[in-house]
Amino acid sequence: MKKILTATALLLSGTALAHAEGVLQLYNWGNYTSPALLEKFKAETGITVTVTDYDSNDAALAKVEAGGSGFDLVVPSANYVPIWVEKGLIVPLDASKLANKGNIAPEWQDVPWDKGRAYTIPWQWGSTGVAVNTKVYGGDINTSAVFLDVPPELVGKINVVPEMNDVVNLAIWYVGGEPCTEDTEVLKKARDVLLAAKPNWLSMDYGATEKLSNNDWAASVNWNGSTMRARTANPDVKYGYPKEGYPLFMDSVALLADAQNVEEAYKFLDFIMVPENAAMISDFARYANGIAGSDAFMPEDMKTAPEVMTPEEFKASGHFLPTCSPKAQEYMTAIWTELQK
Known part of the structure; x- marks a missing residue:
């Protein structure tokens, strides 16, 4: 997941883009x-890919649901895929057009959120935890207390990414609950701990x-790949896996029901399942991918990175978020709305 807005986003009008041979519209985090992946794809196929950025699952869903987005492919997170399917916004994939589908790693071929990979192709997967500058704070970083019971050293120096599902569920785990709970007592505890912590935060930003x-922030709720990129530039930055529980995510590419450039989209989907190309995706954003054989092409520093290769002692605390019931989603949204005030 995951996910920092850049200036490369193309601003599109609200009207659907007409089909144009040799182009593809990708809506992605x-x-x-x-960029190197897109250059290679163009060199091999002649197709130019335009990428438009979004910063949250909810923003992407709302944009496409409003109609006339002009996008062909979208990259929702695992727990949102069933919502896109239910709303009829994405369509089943034609496996006959995906010669490389067998390259999907066995563990990602049949997943709870997309049985048999009927609708999606893996993009990247990872986790949400806490990134801490250990030169500023030398205590335990493998806990959500870093942002929910902020240590004195980090008061006024910590950021929380504004991603509702990650942040609220980290708080729910912290108070002893489970994701997508409808237990109002647990939800009240999560809300209270978030509201009490917020005055000690510097910002809620990407x-x-x-x-x-750059040492502008001493800590942040953050994604593992982004944290690895930060550590590469600043060795004092370390990634913490909250022992109370932390989210795992997999973002996957889906074909929109109103896609205009369908054949181009299928070529791209097949292209990203080539192991060498999947490794290019990971090399850029620093997350693992779901394509077997890509490890042979991965950069050496990712093969041992603690942000990518989860230490054994922290694996049991990571969980994929389920798709919440409408009521659970409503409760989380209410907490989030109050937190934004």
Whole structure:
């Protein structure tokens, strides 16, 4: 997931773009698409890919649901895929047009959110935890207390990415609950801990890769790949896996029901399942991908990176977020709305 807005986003009008041979419109998380990958794709196919950025699952869903977006492909997170399917916004994929579908790693071929990979192709996967400048704070970083019970050293120096599902569920785990709970007592505890912590935060913003690198922030709720990129620039930055529980995510590419450039989209979907190309995606954003054989092409520093290769002691605390019931989603939205005030 994951996800920092960049200036590369193309601003599109609200009307649907007409089909134009040799072009493709990709709607993806910000700072998440390898320019080198797109250059290679164009060199091999003649197709130019235009990327438009979004900063949250909810923003992407609302934009496409409003109609006339002009996009062909979108990259929702695992727990949102069933929502896109239910709303009829994405369509089943024609496997006969995807010669490389067998390259999907066995563990990602049949996933709870998309049985048999009927609708999506893996893009990248990772986790949401906390990134901390250990020169500023030397205590335990493998806990959500870093942002929910802020240590004195980090007061006024910590950022929280404005991603509702990640932040609220981290708080729910912290108070002993489970994601998508409808238990109002647990939800009240999560709300209270978030509201009590917020005065100790510096900001709720994106841009952690740069701002952790530059020491503008001493800590942030953040994604693992972004944190690795920050650590590469600033060795004092370390990634913490909250022991109370932390989200895992997989973002996958889906074909929109109103896509105009369908054949071009299928060529791109097949292209990203080539192991060498999947490794290019990971090399840029620093997240693992779901394509078997891509490890052989991965940069050496990713093969041992603690942000990518989760230490054994923290694996049990990571969980994929389920798709919440409408009531649970309503409760989370209410907490989030109050937190934004």
